[in-house]
Amino acid sequence: MTKDIVHTRPSRRSILAGATAALFSGFTFGMPANDAQAATAAENFIKDVGTRILGVVNGGGNNTSKKDKFFNLLWSKAARAKIAVFSLGSYGSQYRSLSGSSKNEYVRLVMRFVAGVFIRHINDFAGNEIKILGSTVRSSRDIIVRSQVLYSSGRKLDVQWRVTTSGGALKVFDVRVSGVWLATTQKSEFVSIIRRNDGKIQGLIEYLRSNA
Amino acid sequence: MGGQSRKTLAQMLWRSFGLGRLGGILAIAMLVMAISVPASYADDVDDYDDGSSALDLADPLEPVNRVIFTLNDAVDLVVFRPVAITYRAVLPPPVRLGLANFLSNAATPITLANDLLQGNSDRASTTVARFFVNTIAGIGGINDVASQAGWERHTEDFGQTLAVWGFPSGPYIVAPILGPSTPRHLVGRAVDVLANPWTWILWDNSFIEASSPTLATMVSAREDALDVLDSVRESSPDYYTTLKTLYWQSRVSEINNGEIVEDELPDIPDIR
Numbered sequence: 001m002t003k004d005i006v007h008t009r010p011s012r013r014s015i016l017a018g019a020t021a022a023l024f025s026g027f028t029f030g031m032p033a034n035d036a037q038a039a040t041a042a043e044n045f046i047k048d049v050g051t052r053i054l055g056v057v058n059g060g061g062n063n064t065s066k067k068d069k070f071f072n073l074l075w076s077k078a079a080r081a082k083i084a085v086f087s088l089g090s091y092g093s094q095y096r097s098l099s100g101s102s103k104n105e106y107v108r109l110v111m112r113f114v115a116g117v118f119i120r121h122i123n124d125f126a127g128n129e130i131k132i133l134g135s136t137v138r139s140s141r142d143i144i145v146r147s148q149v150l151y152s153s154g155r156k157l158d159v160q161w162r163v164t165t166s167g168g169a170l171k172v173f174d175v176r177v178s179g180v181w182l183a184t185t186q187k188s189e190f191v192s193i194i195r196r197n198d199g200k201i202q203g204l205i206e207y208l209r210s211n212a
Numbered sequence: 213m214g215g216q217s218r219k220t221l222a223q224m225l226w227r228s229f230g231l232g233r234l235g236g237i238l239a240i241a242m243l244v245m246a247i248s249v250p251a252s253y254a255d256d257v258d259d260y261d262d263g264s265s266a267l268d269l270a271d272p273l274e275p276v277n278r279v280i281f282t283l284n285d286a287v288d289l290v291v292f293r294p295v296a297i298t299y300r301a302v303l304p305p306p307v308r309l310g311l312a313n314f315l316s317n318a319a320t321p322i323t324l325a326n327d328l329l330q331g332n333s334d335r336a337s338t339t340v341a342r343f344f345v346n347t348i349a350g351i352g353g354i355n356d357v358a359s360q361a362g363w364e365r366h367t368e369d370f371g372q373t374l375a376v377w378g379f380p381s382g383p384y385i386v387a388p389i390l391g392p393s394t395p396r397h398l399v400g401r402a403v404d405v406l407a408n409p410w411t412w413i414l415w416d417n418s419f420i421e422a423s424s425p426t427l428a429t430m431v432s433a434r435e436d437a438l439d440v441l442d443s444v445r446e447s448s449p450d451y452y453t454t455l456k457t458l459y460w461q462s463r464v465s466e467i468n469n470g471e472i473v474e475d476e477l478p479d480i481p482d483i484r
Contacts, residue, residue, distance in 0.1 A: 160472060166484055180457075181267065181461060184265070185457050188268070193449050
């Protein structure tokens, strides 16, 4: 359940005050110390990931090489298996019936598909900087980080991230742009493909092999 | 306006059929569609397809919806998209932006009324401030100087108000011409048309004049969505499904004023 613990980017003075309070009470910025640490870690993680993404967007190379770079970024920073299983919706149980190699192939194809979606919208993310606005700790493995992409034109794009943990490391589970969650959108599309293939995940894998 | 406001609803409905006022016709069509949804579906409000989260919208009418969607898409490809492309080609960006700003400013009464109906005085005061600043300093609303001054644009409609009041959305409906919707949204759209002063101000004008705000809004909105829809149409595994989820997630976001409602989020799978 939601803890409703909100972490807003603090000023330098509030950092000092909060750190002092934490020494005596075990709480920071009105939240338990563990959650404060989780919030800070998630915000730093997203700052790093966002900066790397902007590096891919604004870096050299054609879209094919950018897709490869973004795929590598996804591979190391995204909660790959969680995203892949979530995208199956009510067909998620079929993931368990796949062999180890089929699971690996499916997860790899999903990440390629996500990278393809990103490349199609790459110009929308050609900002200069990512600014972290704050975060909400729902649990140790479910943290929402709010950010803005800042553009040279002065435009600001609100982007929210859902951060989870996998293998003890922070990973991105979902991203929300203009009110739309990407994993939720992908889930609807994947479920539709599976339905059109007699409810078989193999139909989705075939589609991804051809289109990811 | 005084004489217009004394018209009864029955007169208005009759005249909208008789005179072909686009807004009135759309309002009636929306009301009819909304109340035509089988009760079993209307009661099914916040049932979600997999029971996974509030971001999934039930679609028990999918076979019918897909037929209407196909027809809508054909009309879009033959009429609306070419018009939007021409509109983009003929008018330079500053002119299109000015028109979009003007139309947004003209819709202020609807946003303000719904700000108040939702009990949101802060947003209502922002709406009023934006209206006066943009109308006076922005030359009739053509320039959105209020945004530059920190009064960010927002929109509200009666469908959102119904949601805030706790009315369920009902299932997904693809309305002819109007596209993705729900019974709650259709009722809201109809009420907004009836409550819009422009519907009454332009009532006795010719069809083209009376329909011009609606048509201009449709063209401007379609031009704004050209690139996104082209991209989705080209790359989506299922255009119908993608538009459905984009519509519903955007709608949920609008209702929540852009905020994330955590209870509406799906669970993260518990695997490594």
